[in-house]
Amino acid sequence: MIAAPALSAAPKEAEAGLDHFLYRDGQLYAEDVPVAEIAATVGTPFYLYSTATLLRHFQLFDEALAWGPHLVCYAMKAASNQAILRTLAEAGAGMDVVSGGEYARAKAAGVPGERIVFSGVGKTREEIRMALEGGIRQFNVESEPEMRVISEVAVSLGVEAPITVRVNPDVDARTHAKIATGKSENKFGIPISRAREVYAEAAALPGLKVVGIDVHIGSQLTDLEPFALAYRKVAELTEVLRGDGHEITRLDLGGGLGIPYTRSNEAPPLPVEYGALIERELGHLGCEIEIEPGRLIAGNAGVLVSEVIYVKQGEGRDFLILDAAMNDLIRPAMYDAHHDIVPVVEPEAGAEQVPYDVVGPVCESGDTFARGRTMPTLSAGDRVVFRSAGAYGAVMSSEYNTRALTPEVMVKDDQFAVIRPRPSFDDMIKRDTLPEWL
Numbered sequence: 462m463i464a465a466p467a468l469s470a471a472p473k474e475a476e477a478g479l480d481h482f483l484y485r486d487g488q489l490y491a492e493d494v495p496v497a498e499i500a501a502t503v504g505t506p507f508y509l510y511s512t513a514t515l516l517r518h519f520q521l522f523d524e525a526l527a528w529g530p531h532l533v534c535y536a537m538k539a540a541s542n543q544a545i546l547r548t549l550a551e552a553g554a555g556m557d558v559v560s561g562g563e564y565a566r567a568k569a570a571g572v573p574g575e576r577i578v579f580s581g582v583g584k585t586r587e588e589i590r591m592a593l594e595g596g597i598r599q600f601n602v603e604s605e606p607e608m609r610v611i612s613e614v615a616v617s618l619g620v621e622a623p624i625t626v627r628v629n630p631d632v633d634a635r636t637h638a639k640i641a642t643g644k645s646e647n648k649f650g651i652p653i654s655r656a657r658e659v660y661a662e663a664a665a666l667p668g669l670k671v672v673g674i675d676v677h678i679g680s681q682l683t684d685l686e687p688f689a690l691a692y693r694k695v696a697e698l699t700e701v702l703r704g705d706g707h708e709i710t711r712l713d714l715g716g717g718l719g720i721p722y723t724r725s726n727e728a729p730p731l732p733v734e735y736g737a738l739i740e741r742e743l744g745h746l747g748c749e750i751e752i753e754p755g756r757l758i759a760g761n762a763g764v765l766v767s768e769v770i771y772v773k774q775g776e777g778r779d780f781l782i783l784d785a786a787m788n789d790l791i792r793p794a795m796y797d798a799h800h801d802i803v804p805v806v807e808p809e810a811g812a813e814q815v816p817y818d819v820v821g822p823v824c825e826s827g828d829t830f831a832r833g834r835t836m837p838t839l840s841a842g843d844r845v846v847f848r849s850a851g852a853y854g855a856v857m858s859s860e861y862n863t864r865a866l867t868p869e870v871m872v873k874d875d876q877f878a879v880i881r882p883r884p885s886f887d888d889m890i891k892r893d894t895l896p897e898w899l
């Protein structure tokens with residue numbers, strides 16, 4: 462196995478052949494397996510993950526925080542297949558979960574409760590009970606009503622619930638509006654200006670044990686400055702709360718570090734730079750550091766493989782109609798996201814490049830992956846790969862238009878395995894149940 466680059470889509474490293482999805486002998490490989498071979502076995506479309514890339518990205522964070530006690534809690538909402546969770550858990554990762562379902566998935570993958578943190582603005586009584594019974598590292602509390610319910614449930618079970626309070630630092634993450642979470646108008650956390658009174662109430666509630674502070678300002682951040690602003694506020698708050706008599710021993714700093722989605726742009730900061738920033742802003746406080754990266758661990762560790770169904774001539778444009786659609790990968794429709802799309806068969810040097818509107822078969826104009834994208838000439842039956850599709854890809858897929866839920870496949874060195882099979886039409890239909898009057 463060739464040594465992995467820092468971030469798999471960085472241009473120079475990819476050109477130097479250091480990516481885990483790279484061309485070899487004119488074919489795209491995933492680690493040591495030709496993508497075409499998997500496509501011939503599984504059929505398209507499908508998601509394909511590289512074990513080596515997942516582990517590499519986890520380790521980059523782990524190493525970036527090696528200056529002190531820490532836990533990297535993978536934000537599993539980015540990609541939550543059991544095989545991905547088990548791979549990361551075996552490497553020592555904790556998990557950040559945002560629902561009872563994710564908690565159950567983490568436990569099923571073998572993650573011990575003491576390595577699971579529970580985030581999210583709407584934790585229900587049932588979810589809280591489930592986590593307290595199954596074991597939990599901490600709840601990241603998002604409101605006072607939620608804090609009171611956690612205390613009540615804990616008291617009813619005769620236990621103490623470890624908590625942090627998620628503070629909203631009112632910092633602009635400078636990312637897409639739909640994934641910015643750290644401004645005062647966002648629904649997340651408690652205004653940092655009210656943190657003292659909220660911590661005072663937390664300390665007075667019988668079922669809670671305050672262990673630290675939590676913050677998460679958004680996703681796909683491509684600049685360290687917003688992190689620095691937020692973490693500086695957390696450092697100040699740590700001193701203030703300690704002055705008030707609270708034991709602040711743990712700082713959960715959220716996720717959000719961005720990834721390169723294209724090879725033409727400048728790459729976002731590396732985990733090592735992010736880790737150094739954390740040490741600079743918070744290292745002096747002697748706290749255990751937790752981070753919750755999702756996208757950076759899974760994003761470039763996965764691709765979506767698809768096949769061209771038709772090339773259709775339109776008015777002044779050619780449409781590349783793929784067998785993947787918005788139900789398989791919703792990021793372009795939802796966030797105007799860019800994904801590099803490359804052929805599985807390596808184009809010859811100097812091959813003709815033409816602009817395509819790349820679309821799926823779903824009955825919506827929003828089912829458009831790219832407009833006027835310059836690509837090598839393609840024909841029906843050719844296969845392509847969407848790069849950087851590992852995070853917020855398969856987890857956001859649906860069966861809209863009764864298209865089968867996209868299968869998932871994982872490679873490790875020269876092996877591959879289907880880790881979520883494609884349902885048959887019967888499987889899908891049988892999930893419906895008819896009322897007795899029909």
Ligand SMILES: *Cc1c(COP(=O)(O)O)cnc(C)c1O
Nearest residue numbers: 536580680716717753754755756
């Ligand atoms: C989504 C989310 C993350 C992960 O964000 P990434 O951008 O994928 O790193 C971490 N923490 C919380 C609370 C989140 O909601």
